Amino acid sequence: MDAAPAPNADPDEPGSWRENPIWRLYLTYGRDSSAYALLAAAFTVAGRLFGLLPALVIGVAVDAVFLRERPYSLPFVPESIVPAAPVDQLLFSIGVLLTATLLGALASWVENWGWSVFAQRVQRDLRVDAYDRLQRLDLAYFSGRRTGDLMSVLNNDVNALESFLENAVSATLWIVATIVGIGVILVGLNLPLTAVTLLPVPLLAAFTLLFTRVIEPRYLSIREEIGDLNSRLENNVGGIEVIKTEGAEAYERDRVAESSTEYLRATLAAVRIRITYFPGLNVVSGVGFAITFLVGGLWVLGRPPFGLSGTLSPGEFVTFVIYAQQFVWPIVRLGNIVDSYERAKAAAGRVRAVMTRDPAVGDAPGAEPLVVTDGAVTFDGVSFAYGDEEVIHDVSFAVDGGETVGVVGPTGAGKSTLLKLLPRLYDPDEGAVRIDGTDVREVTLRSLRRSVGYVSQEPFLFFGSVRDNIAYGTFDASDDAVEQAARRAHAHEFIERLPDGYDTLVGERGVKLSGGQRQRLALARTMLKDPAILVLDEATSAVDTETEAIIRARLDAFAAERTTFVIAHRLSTVREADRILVLDDGRVVEDGTHADLLAADGLYADFWRVQTGDLASLPPAFLERALDRQSEVLAADGDEGD
Numbered sequence: 001m002d003a004a005p006a007p008n009a010d011p012d013e014p015g016s017w018r019e020n021p022i023w024r025l026y027l028t029y030g031r032d033s034s035a036y037a038l039l040a041a042a043f044t045v046a047g048r049l050f051g052l053l054p055a056l057v058i059g060v061a062v063d064a065v066f067l068r069e070r071p072y073s074l075p076f077v078p079e080s081i082v083p084a085a086p087v088d089q090l091l092f093s094i095g096v097l098l099t100a101t102l103l104g105a106l107a108s109w110v111e112n113w114g115w116s117v118f119a120q121r122v123q124r125d126l127r128v129d130a131y132d133r134l135q136r137l138d139l140a141y142f143s144g145r146r147t148g149d150l151m152s153v154l155n156n157d158v159n160a161l162e163s164f165l166e167n168a169v170s171a172t173l174w175i176v177a178t179i180v181g182i183g184v185i186l187v188g189l190n191l192p193l194t195a196v197t198l199l200p201v202p203l204l205a206a207f208t209l210l211f212t213r214v215i216e217p218r219y220l221s222i223r224e225e226i227g228d229l230n231s232r233l234e235n236n237v238g239g240i241e242v243i244k245t246e247g248a249e250a251y252e253r254d255r256v257a258e259s260s261t262e263y264l265r266a267t268l269a270a271v272r273i274r275i276t277y278f279p280g281l282n283v284v285s286g287v288g289f290a291i292t293f294l295v296g297g298l299w300v301l302g303r304p305p306f307g308l309s310g311t312l313s314p315g316e317f318v319t320f321v322i323y324a325q326q327f328v329w330p331i332v333r334l335g336n337i338v339d340s341y342e343r344a345k346a347a348a349g350r351v352r353a354v355m356t357r358d359p360a361v362g363d364a365p366g367a368e369p370l371v372v373t374d375g376a377v378t379f380d381g382v383s384f385a386y387g388d389e390e391v392i393h394d395v396s397f398a399v400d401g402g403e404t405v406g407v408v409g410p411t412g413a414g415k416s417t418l419l420k421l422l423p424r425l426y427d428p429d430e431g432a433v434r435i436d437g438t439d440v441r442e443v444t445l446r447s448l449r450r451s452v453g454y455v456s457q458e459p460f461l462f463f464g465s466v467r468d469n470i471a472y473g474t475f476d477a478s479d480d481a482v483e484q485a486a487r488r489a490h491a492h493e494f495i496e497r498l499p500d501g502y503d504t505l506v507g508e509r510g511v512k513l514s515g516g517q518r519q520r521l522a523l524a525r526t527m528l529k530d531p532a533i534l535v536l537d538e539a540t541s542a543v544d545t546e547t548e549a550i551i552r553a554r555l556d557a558f559a560a561e562r563t564t565f566v567i568a569h570r571l572s573t574v575r576e577a578d579r580i581l582v583l584d585d586g587r588v589v590e591d592g593t594h595a596d597l598l599a600a601d602g603l604y605a606d607f608w609r610v611q612t613g614d615l616a617s618l619p620p621a622f623l624e625r626a627l628d629r630q631s632e633v634l635a636a637d638g639d640e641g642d
């Protein structure tokens with residue numbers, strides 16, 4: 001099936017009914033599956049009409065067969081096929097009843113099948129589209145949210161729509177067919193008594209409206225609590241190692257209990273209202289039924305109340321009583337629909353909130369693919385803040401194509417953040433990042449990210465084979481190319497020793513790899529991609545110095561062919577770089593070769609002393625500043641925690 005159209009393809013005026021998340025759902029995702037819905041709708045109405053037939057047939061049979069008060073006549077049934085003898089008429093009635101039952105069962109099968117297929121298809125399309133939109137949102141969106149909460153939107157909220165999609169339209173049609181069908185028959189039989197039967201309807205409608213108002217916020221908070229609970233569970237399963245090493249089981253049990261209790265509270269608050277509503281409906285409609293029974297009964301006995309006149313036969317009365325009772329069901333079902341509508345609206349609203357969010361980082365209108373000619377990189381007056389916290393302040397530098405640039409500085413100085421601006425993982429708030437003179441915001445994201453390889457310190461491996469992980473992003477790579485990339489990243493050697501070589505499963509539930517092995521796979525992945533510009537963000541920090549030396553030797557050849565940025569804490573990693581940028585507190589404070597920077601005797605030279613063990617000659621101010629910085633980082637970490 002084709003991908004569903006974008007949900008906000010047509011701009012709607014806010015606040016209109018089209019903005020309602022449930023309508024949007026039908027308009028956007030229902031379209032592709034509308035054939036199933038139409039078929040199901042036709043059979044819903046047909047099934048209901050078959051279901052209404054028995055009460056009418058029984059009423060006619062009472063009057064014509066048993067009391068012999070009226071001729072045997074049924075709508076749409078030609079009189080010529082109705083037998084004359086009472087016993088034959090009884091058998092005929094039974095034949096009609098059985099036929100109606102069989103056809104009703106058949107219609108119900110088609111109805112349920114059609115609605116189920118419709119609901120499942122809409123859910124699938126919505127989930128895929130919601131996921132696709134979610135993955136295109138900017139990183140800032142993800143870092144501000146908990147994974148469990150997002151999973152809850154894609155799973156629980158989408159699933160919560162299932163019963164609504166399966167039942168809502170079908171139940172509405174069922175109600176309309178019941179009310180219209182019964183209404184037409186009853187009005188045909190006796191108009192005043194029909195009015196009596198309909199007396200409680202306005203009251204029920206008002207009651208239902210009140211219910212809607214009260215329950216809506218409750219359902220919304222249930223959905224939020226599920227999100228919270230999921231986040232907690234997901235976080236704990238992910239952090240199980242820390243929970244164990246810290247002996248925090250009891251603490252976590254209490255936190256899970258707390259989230260579960262909040263969920264329980266939110267659910268019970270809604271349950272209290274729901275379980276009051278349904279019996280309330282039954283009472284009102286039960287009283288209505290009793291009034292119909294009283295008025296009709298007196299009428300059959302020849303004493304119609306309220307100045308009513310005319311006759312009401314016992315058969316008509318039987319039909320009335322049966323229908324009056326059946327009238328309760330549409331109203332109860334209406335309550336059910338309203339209830340499930342409110343629940344679905346809360347869920348659809350959360351899904352829609354994700355889907356209508358503007359990705360802060362996206363393609364500019366008319367963006368062209370990036371063509372890297374030289375690989376020159378310029379940062380021009382760049383400032384960037386995470387929220388309100390500016391971490392890069394007015395940074396400018398220019399790097400020639402093919403240069404290898406080391407980026408060093410104390411922890412939290414902004415090294416990673418600075419270079420994440422290059423593949424547009426974030427966009428600067430001020431200034432511009434340019435490749436060969438073109439602002440990276442003016443080219444397509446796809447081409448930019450193909451041209452910039454970014455290897456992070458903690459690479460993520462997907463569940464799959466080693467080969468799949470290396471070829472991730474270069475999905476059409478040949479086995480030879482994968483192996484060659486692995487050799488260049490000094491990964492081939494350890495991959496060969498894995499139980500199934502390149503076919504060994506890694507990632508979640510796969511063979512566990514060490515941090516250094518994971519880093520080498522990530523390097524191989526980027527080498528296979530062969531980007532014009534390379535960013536290595538502490539990419540070899542987890543391997544031992546000996547292995548790093550081997551990787552470096554191979555990397556040097558690779559780096560020589562492209563512009564390369566190497567972020568490193570170990571200064572030996574960047575010592576040979578063409579140039580080294582020293583970052584401190586979001587600013588470039590030194591810039592030069594290793595020899596230049598040692599001669600300048602600034603921050604870099606101090607770092608060098610630390611790493612060569614020459615602590616005695618460190619200026620006392622260095623340690624004081626280092627301590628200050630550490631406490632700032634600790635304070636920032638503390639703010640981020642729960």
Ligand SMILES: Nc1ncnc2c1ncn2[C@@H]1O[C@H](COP(=O)(O)OP(=O)(O)OP(=O)(O)O)[C@@H](O)[C@H]1O
Pocket residue numbers: 143386391409410411412413414415416417418636
């Ligand atoms: N996703 C984020 N949201 C908010 N603040 C962040 C985020 N990532 C980093 N920061 C903050 O931005 C500042 C710079 O962080 P960054 O990771 O760029 O520094 P770094 O120099 O690469 O540090 P390290 O050497 O420890 O990796 C730090 O104060 C950090 O707390």
